[in-house]
Amino acid sequence: AQSVSQHNHHVILSEAASLELGCNYSYGGTVNLFWYVQYPGQHLQLLLKYFSGDPLVKGIKGFEAEFIKSKFSFNLRKPSVQWSDTAEYFCAVNAPYTGFQKLVFGTGTRLLVSP
Amino acid sequence: GAVVSQHPSRVICKSGTSVKIECRSLDFQATTMFWYRQFPKQSLMLMATSNEGSKATYEQGVEKDKFLINHASLTLSTLTVTSAHPEDSSFYICSARGQAELAKNIQYFGAGTRLSVL
Numbered sequence: 001a002q003s004v005s006q007h008n009h010h011v012i013l014s015e016a017a018s019l020e021l022g023c024n025y026s027y028g029g030t031v032n033l034f035w036y037v038q039y040p041g042q043h044l045q046l047l048l049k050y051f052s053g054d055p056l057v058k059g060i061k062g063f064e065a066e067f068i069k070s071k072f073s074f075n076l077r078k079p080s081v082q083w084s085d086t087a088e089y090f091c092a093v094n095a096p097y098t099g100f101q102k103l104v105f106g107t108g109t110r111l112l113v114s115p
Numbered sequence: 116g117a118v119v120s121q122h123p124s125r126v127i128c129k130s131g132t133s134v135k136i137e138c139r140s141l142d143f144q145a146t147t148m149f150w151y152r153q154f155p156k157q158s159l160m161l162m163a164t165s166n167e168g169s170k171a172t173y174e175q176g177v178e179k180d181k182f183l184i185n186h187a188s189l190t191l192s193t194l195t196v197t198s199a200h201p202e203d204s205s206f207y208i209c210s211a212r213g214q215a216e217l218a219k220n221i222q223y224f225g226a227g228t229r230l231s232v233l
Binding site: 032034036042043044045046049051090094100101102103104105106107108 | 119121147149157158159160161164208210220221222223224225226227
């Protein structure tokens with residue numbers, strides 16, 4: 001079945017550590033890729049997106065992600081995390097077979113940054 | 116950025132009653148709205164997609180008679196959980212997508228509604 005996989009379910013880091021969260025998808029062809037963040041008690045917010053062009057995309061709050069087509073991956077990175085980055089992070093893909101209408105989400109990664 | 120307002124944020128109801136949740140796009144016209152359900156420690160699962168002025172398209176396994184969706188205008192969609200039971204307790208989230216450049220191909224999310232059925 002077509003899916004989005006986030007292999008890290010829980011990540012605990014100290015402030016200033018580097019972050020990389022994995023995301024793999026199983027769709028062939030053209031895809032739109034997204035990372036959303038959900039801070040405690042808040043709604044999902046778009047961190048960054050990839051539609052086409054430069055596979056290294058930069059988002060808000062110092063986050064970036066790299067689309068590697070050959071690996072079907074779209075990993076999220078941040079060189080130095082802060083306590084305020086504690087949140088849940090969701091990778092999502094627009095499903096091409098539905099005309100890019102639907103978003104399919106991964107199971108999320110809970111990040112805890114200790115001060 | 117585009118703002119989506121969802122109301123109420125939390126509702127507690129008795130088993131057998133119906134609950135209506137509203138989702139509004141505040142600064143753009145949402146030609147498509149989506150309703151998701153999020154179980155604890157799990158991802159968002161799409162329940163249905165609604166386009167303004169037409170019937171909603173439900174995902175496999177979602178009861179359309181249980182979860183009534185209305186998308187009567189370009190800024191409002193409602194989800195009604197009919198005859199709610201404890202197993203319907205969950206976190207319901209709406210999102211909206213417009214055709215305008217700002218919102219094209221991107222979904223903007225509401226803050227969610229926590230439904231607890233006693």
